[in-house]
Amino acid sequence: MNRWKTIVEPFRIHSVEPAHFSTVEERTAWLEEAGHNLFNLRADRVLIDLLTDSGTGAMSRDQWAAIQQGDESYAGSPSWYRFLAAVQNLFPFEHVIPTHQGRAAEKILFSVIGGPGKVIPNNTHFDTTRANVEFTGAEAVDLVIAEGKRPELEHPFKGNMDVVALEELILARGAQNIPVVFVTITNNSGGGQPVSLANLRAVRAVCDKYDLPLFLDGCRFAENAWFIHEREEGQQDRSIVDIVRDIGALADGMTMSAKKDGMANIGGWLAMNDDALAVQCRNMLILTEGFPTYGGLAGRDLEAIAQGLAEVVDPNYLRYRIRSTAYLADALSAAGVPVVRPAGGHAVYLDARSLLSHIPPLQYPGQALATALYLQGGIRGCEIGTVMFGRQPDGSEIPAAMDLVRLAIPRRTYTQSHIDYVIEVVTWVAERASELKGMRIVDEPPALRHFTARFGPL
Numbered sequence: 485m486n487r488w489k490t491i492v493e494p495f496r497i498h499s500v501e502p503a504h505f506s507t508v509e510e511r512t513a514w515l516e517e518a519g520h521n522l523f524n525l526r527a528d529r530v531l532i533d534l535l536t537d538s539g540t541g542a543m544s545r546d547q548w549a550a551i552q553q554g555d556e557s558y559a560g561s562p563s564w565y566r567f568l569a570a571v572q573n574l575f576p577f578e579h580v581i582p583t584h585q586g587r588a589a590e591k592i593l594f595s596v597i598g599g600p601g602k603v604i605p606n607n608t609h610f611d612t613t614r615a616n617v618e619f620t621g622a623e624a625v626d627l628v629i630a631e632g633k634r635p636e637l638e639h640p641f642k643g644n645m646d647v648v649a650l651e652e653l654i655l656a657r658g659a660q661n662i663p664v665v666f667v668t669i670t671n672n673s674g675g676g677q678p679v680s681l682a683n684l685r686a687v688r689a690v691c692d693k694y695d696l697p698l699f700l701d702g703c704r705f706a707e708n709a710w711f712i713h714e715r716e717e718g719q720q721d722r723s724i725v726d727i728v729r730d731i732g733a734l735a736d737g738m739t740m741s742a743k744k745d746g747m748a749n750i751g752g753w754l755a756m757n758d759d760a761l762a763v764q765c766r767n768m769l770i771l772t773e774g775f776p777t778y779g780g781l782a783g784r785d786l787e788a789i790a791q792g793l794a795e796v797v798d799p800n801y802l803r804y805r806i807r808s809t810a811y812l813a814d815a816l817s818a819a820g821v822p823v824v825r826p827a828g829g830h831a832v833y834l835d836a837r838s839l840l841s842h843i844p845p846l847q848y849p850g851q852a853l854a855t856a857l858y859l860q861g862g863i864r865g866c867e868i869g870t871v872m873f874g875r876q877p878d879g880s881e882i883p884a885a886m887d888l889v890r891l892a893i894p895r896r897t898y899t900q901s902h903i904d905y906v907i908e909v910v911t912w913v914a915e916r917a918s919e920l921k922g923m924r925i926v927d928e929p930p931a932l933r934h935f936t937a938r939f940g941p942l
């Protein structure tokens with residue numbers, strides 16, 4: 485191996501876009517205009533945009549070149565066959581159904597298998613997954629291991645599912661009411677934490693015992709595979725592709741957002757082995773997305789994803805990716821800022837409930853912290869807490885399990901000096917945390933309120 489400790493970005497910059505500088509005074513006015521909701525901001529009023537890693541990464545030279553090969557034939561485009569081969573190289577599911585993004589795959593799947601009385605377990609449902617399950621009248625249940633709910637605790641696989649709780653749920657609710665068991669890799673809403681192969685095998689065993697299908701929410705499969713490579717016994721000498729194939733072989737299907745580990749700006753898929761289910765899903769696809777050989781995508785998008793899937797399993801890329809996230813988390817920890825430990829794959833999660841312990845959860849400490857980071861430094865993060873998860877289907881409001889602010893790192897987009905600036909701003913705000921005040925919601929929609937709600941300071 486290499487004797488040098490510095491992990492060099494595994495790319496050179498080929499094309500650049502300007503950063504947008506502004507003053508605290510300007511941002512104060514813009515924040516007011518946006519109803520204190522960072523989703524309502526114009527992106528050119530943000531300096532460092534860590535709202536999401538979804539579709540916001542830089543594409544490679546080879547992806548842009550692949551886009552030129554895009555064939556826009558309505559049916560049977562060569563771009564579709566390249567996409568299909570790239571997906572099945574990693575996940576050899578029988579049926580691959582392209583969609584315009586991950587939530588479209590979820591919408592199609594749950595509208596076929598969900599419905600009132602049904603229960604869908606997951607380690608932790610992502611917000612769109614939960615919303616799509618609940619929209620059908622089904623119940624979304626989170627079964628992450630207890631360690632996964634303790635932000636400060638170090639554990640190599642905090643995304644693991646509690647298999648004892650899974651079996652209890654199956655016995656309590658009846659296997660016939662559980663159309664599928666989901667596992668999200670990595671566990672986005674639980675801190676971007678990975679799931680081990682051993683845990684996936686244990687979940688598979690429970691599914692086999694009760695004859696239930698297991699699906700992956702595979703958005704960050706490559707990052708999860710890298711964590712397995714680094715942390716799970718006996719995996720160090722295996723290739724990332726082999727680990728990914730092992731993960732896929734344990735499942736009966738998957739949903740995927742290609743805006744994450746597809747390394748593309750748009751796209752997704754739904755895949756499965758069940759022929760009858762695939763027929764129903766394809767019918768729904770034609771109704772809502774498009775013909776089965778393009779789904780909601782242009783041929784050029786299919787090309788960008790096919791090339792992205794080849795790049796994302798490169799160990800040099802994954803080593804840099806995971807290390808650059810850990811760099812931010814380690815620096816913040818060293819400065820005394822409470823963050824979810826260990827660092828997730830795609831994001832660092834600030835523990836706003838702990839940092840702003842003077843603000844009760846129903847006054848949204850995560851929102852207060854996220855807006856303060858924007859105001860002081862032009863940095864846009866995302867509340868993942870009571871704003872996102874507090875409103876219950878029956879209309880009541882309860883505190884979420886954690887109140888976090890997610891700083892998601894777009895792929896191959898920001899350099900180390902951008903991240904050093906983030907460290908400086910977050911540390912400055914954290915040192916003055918006691919001056920921050922809680923917030924109230926002035927206006928909210930019936931579902932997924934975090935995207936459009938308007939807030940006022942208390």
Ligand SMILES: *Cc1c(COP(=O)(O)O)cnc(C)c1O
Nearest residue numbers: 585586587610612672703741743
């Ligand atoms: C992003 C994401 C989704 C939804 O994908 P979109 O492409 O945003 O619709 C689903 N699950 C997880 C874990 C995600 O991170």
